[in-house]
Amino acid sequence: MDLSELNTPEMQRFYSEEQQRAVVTETVAKVTSECWDKCVSGTPGNKFSSGEASCLSNCAQRFVETNMLIWKKLQSM
């Protein structure tokens, strides 16, 4: 394989898709880490309480909104 085969339109598409997948994976990882700390208290049980489950879901949404809010604020400065 010569190096030009790494740079075809097909491979470029592939790199782009994998890059997006990486962003998704990293975002989920980061948000899960933060929301776990906020929502899961004490010793883990055999399942989440409904409170813990909704906390996790809410937390993820609030994270997105926080991100948006900060972005907007920085843009307005």
Next chain:
Amino acid sequence: MDSFSSPSPGSSQQMSAQELKNKLQSQLALEYAQQFLETVRGKCFEKCITKPGSSLSGSESSCISRCVDRYIEATGIISKTLFGGSQH
């Protein structure tokens, strides 16, 4: 493993685009798994090993096991909330 060529050391390998993609995806999957392991290890060590003893107790072991399950579940909840559908 490579049915498209018979590589010898130092020679250029004939790898199809699909094989290259597969190799890259495998490598990425491995790295994601590694990162996940490290994260879960940190969280569950924190939750379950509160007073380290001279050996891992039965309750500590089952706590870790439950913790891993819960963390995977939490990841699913977050993934679904943020991106919908089912993410791997």
